[in-house]
Amino acid sequence: MKKVGENKSAKGIWVFGDYRNYFQNRVTLQLIAKGKELAGKLGADLTVLVLGHQVHQYAMEYVAHGADVIMAVDHPALKSYQVETYSRVVADLVRAWGPQILLAGATAFGREFFPRLAKRLRTGLSADCVALDVDAQEGWLIQTTPSFGGELLADVITPQSRPQMATVHPGMFQERIHDAAAVGRIIYPDVKVEADERVQLVRSKPEQGHRGELEDAPVVVVGGWGMGSRENFQRLFDLAEYLGGEVGATRPVVTAGWAGEDRLLGQTGRSVKPRLLITVGTSGALQYTTGIHGAETIIAVNRDPNAPIFKISDLGLVGDGRSILALLLETLKKRL
Amino acid sequence: MRFRESLISAHHNYLINQMLTPGFILGQANGEDEFWLLADVLLPGEKAPCLSGRFYDGKGVFLLHMQGCEIIENPGNCILRASAEGFRLLCPSGEMLLSLDTEVFANGFLTRVQGKLYDKKGSLRMEPSFESAKVFGDNHRALYAPVRSQNKASDSHEIFPLDRGETPDL
DSSP states (O other), rough: OETTOOOOOHHHHHEEEOOHHHSHHHHHHHHHHHHHHHHHHHHEEEEEEEEEEEEEHHHHHHHHHOOOOEEEEEEESSSOOHHHHHHHHHHHHHHEEEEEHEEESSSSSHHHHHHHHHHHHTTTTTEEEEEEEEEEEEEETEEEEEEEEEETTEEESSSSSSSSSEEEOOTOOOOOOTTTTEEEEEEEEEEOOOOOOTTTOOOOOOOOOOOTHHHHHHHEEEEEEGOOHHHHHHHHHHHHHHHHHHEEEOOHHHTTTTOOOBBSSSTBOOOOOOEEEEEESSOOHHHTTTTTTTTSEEEEEETTTTTTTHHHHHHEEOOHHHHHHHHHHHHHHHHO | EEEEEEEEESSEEEEEEEEEESSEEEEOOTTTTHHHHEEEOTTTTTTTTEEEEEEEEEEEEEEEEETEEEEOOTOOOEEEEEOEEEEEOOTTTSSEEEEEEEESSSSSSEEEEEEEOOTTTTOEEEEEETTEEEESOOEEEEEEOOOOGTSSTTTTTTOTTTTTSSOOOO
C-alpha cells in the first residue's frame, strides 16, 4: 500500500457521487461534467467520491461520464446513508488528500450533508449555486448563488479556507455523453468506517412521485400563488393532460399544500427544460425562474403588467390567470 | 492514510484483490512451461470475458492450458461447466480450480474471478477472498488495453502492478 502524498493527482476537484436514485444520480452526472471542465482549467483531475456497499456499477458509470479518478469506500456500514458516518468518512478523506474544491448537488441529501461536512472541515459553503467557474491563476472557485432573497445573483469566492465547498442546483449543467471506452483510476483509501450507533435504519420506502417525469416532460404547466385556490390549481392538471405535459409549482403553492414538494420548481426545487412552459399566476421571482431558464418557449400569464416573469417570457398575457385558463381549456376541449 | 490503487474501465472490469481492473496478468502471459493467468481487457461492444492461462496443482503438476476460455490442453482431466453467468473449472475430484461470474449492469459488466491456483513450484498464486480472489507472488499487473490480439503480452502496453506496490494484505 502507498501513503497519501505519493499521489498528488487527487487534489483537484472532488464531486460527491450521490447515486441513490435516478434524480440524484443525474445531478451527480451534471456536476461531473462541470467539474471536468473546471478541472481542465486548473490543470487538475476530477475525482468522484463513491461511498456505499457494492457500488461498482456507479464507479464505472462515473468514469463513463468523465471522472478521472474514483475515490471508493466500500463498506457494509455505508450501505444506507447516515449523515454522521458519511460526514466523518468524507472529512477524513478530505483532510488526508486536501482537494481544493468539493461539490455536491443541492438535493435534499446535499442540503443536509454538506453543511455538516463544511462545519467539520471548518470551511465555508455556498448553497444552491446556479453557476460555477474558476479563477485559474488564484485557484478560486467562483460560486454564483442567488442572494438577498433571490433578488441578486452574487459571485462568492473563498480565498482562504480549503476546501472550497458548494452545492449546486439540479439542472444547471448538461451531463456528458456516456463513453464506454473511458478508463480512469480508482483509489481505495484505508479510511476508518464506524457506523453511527445512535441511528438505526429500520426500513426505507421509495417516494411515490414524479421524479424524472417532470424533468423529461416536453410541456410543463406551472401555477403560482396567483391561482388563488387549490381548486383553481387543480385545473392546471387538465391543461397539462391536454398538452401531454406535467405540472410544476412555485414555493407559495407548495407551502399552502396545493401541490406536493416533488412538483416544486426553482432554487430549492427542480429544474426543467421543456419545449413549452406555461406559467400562470407566477410573479417571476428569481428563486423560481432559476428552475425554468432552460425552457425553449415560455408563455406567462399574470395580472400585473410589470411582473418580472414577463422579462423572461417569449409571450406574455396580461390578465387573470383563472379566466384565461378557463378559456384555454374550453377552446382545447372543442378542438381536441 | 494508506490506500490501494488500480485502473477502472467504464465498460467492463474484473474484481481482483477487492479492486476493479479492466484486465490483469499473473505471471508471464504465454509462458510455455510456467504458470500464468491472463484476464484480458474487453473493448466496448464485447460482452464475454476472456480468460487464458496455464494451471498447475499444489504439487506443481501441469493440469490445464486454457486460451480465451477454451481448453487447449487438459492432462489433468479437468471439467469445464458453463453457466449463464460464466463457467466453473473443476478438478476430477470435484474441487473448484477456477470460476468466472459476470454481472450485467445497465451500462457495463463486472466479472468476479475466483479460484485456487498454484504455479509450477506448487506455490499458491490465487485463492478465494470475500467476493473475489486474492493473488500472491510477484509479477501481477493491471492492463488497460487488450493483449490477446498480439498473441503474447507485449511490452508496448503500459502495465503496472494492481496496487502500484506490494500485494495488499487483505
